[in-house]
Amino acid sequence: DDHNNVSAFNFVSPAADSNVSAPTYVSPDAYKNLSVPTKYYEPLAPSPSSFDYYIFALQWGVSVCNAAGTHCLRKDRGHPKFTIHGLWPSKLKGAPNTNGNQFLVHVKDLQGKLDIAWPDVQNLNNAKFWGEQWKKHGTCSGLKQHEYFKKALILFDKIELRNRVAQLRPVLGNFGGKYNLQSLLNAYDKTYNVKPRILCNTNSVGKQQIQEFQLNISTNEVELTINNEELKNCPKRDADLPL
DSSP states (O other): OOOOSSOOOOOOOTTTOTTTOOOOOOGGGGGGTTTOOOOOOOOOOOOTTSSSSEEEEEEEHHHHHTBTOOOSSOOTTSSSEEEEEEEEEOSSSSOOOOOOOOOOOOGGHHHHHHHHHHHOOOTTOOOHHHHHHHHTTGGTTSSHEEEEHHHHHHHHHHOOHHHHHHHHHHHOOOOOEEEEEHHHHHHHHHHHHHOOOEEHHHTTOOEEEEEEEEEEEEEEEEEEOSSSEEEEESSEEEEEEOO
């Protein structure tokens, strides 16, 4: 995502809807002097209701913040945990079309959970980050805004990716630190009967690290195995999961 080229999250004012509050957000001008954000593998969104499955992307905060050329506002380089990057309607074949519908926010009751599960790791502007994801992907899901964000939270709680990776320790010998990526994929597949995609980046001293897991999820919330491009932007066999 390029935070500099997306307008701020549009909220309904309390006067317009008594059930909706308008959380504060930082002006887009605050982002003009930041370095180029971490680049993501993020597919274009299909037109509404014309998709086959979701990609559920979960990013590792430390890897996002210590990537080469990336500036995070967190002084502690991001938390060593997985949080939501996005829930992206996707197609099996064909070139999807983007949908730029405007939106209103109706997620007041979910905001506390979203702050924990779906934070803006880089710029600490959660509302703006949710707005970007809704405009680019949520509007193409065929779901109402509340349904879309609630679905992401349900998947996040159901999958508990950090615990999943930690439970591979008896097979892989460690949690965190250096992993052989193919061994990690094989152990995950053997344990959970489904294969994820792993996205890598490089930190400021040239070490390859795990940035993100992407899981294919059917529209009825069943996990699907990924059979192509299981490793994305991972030219080396090994990668760190920095703690």
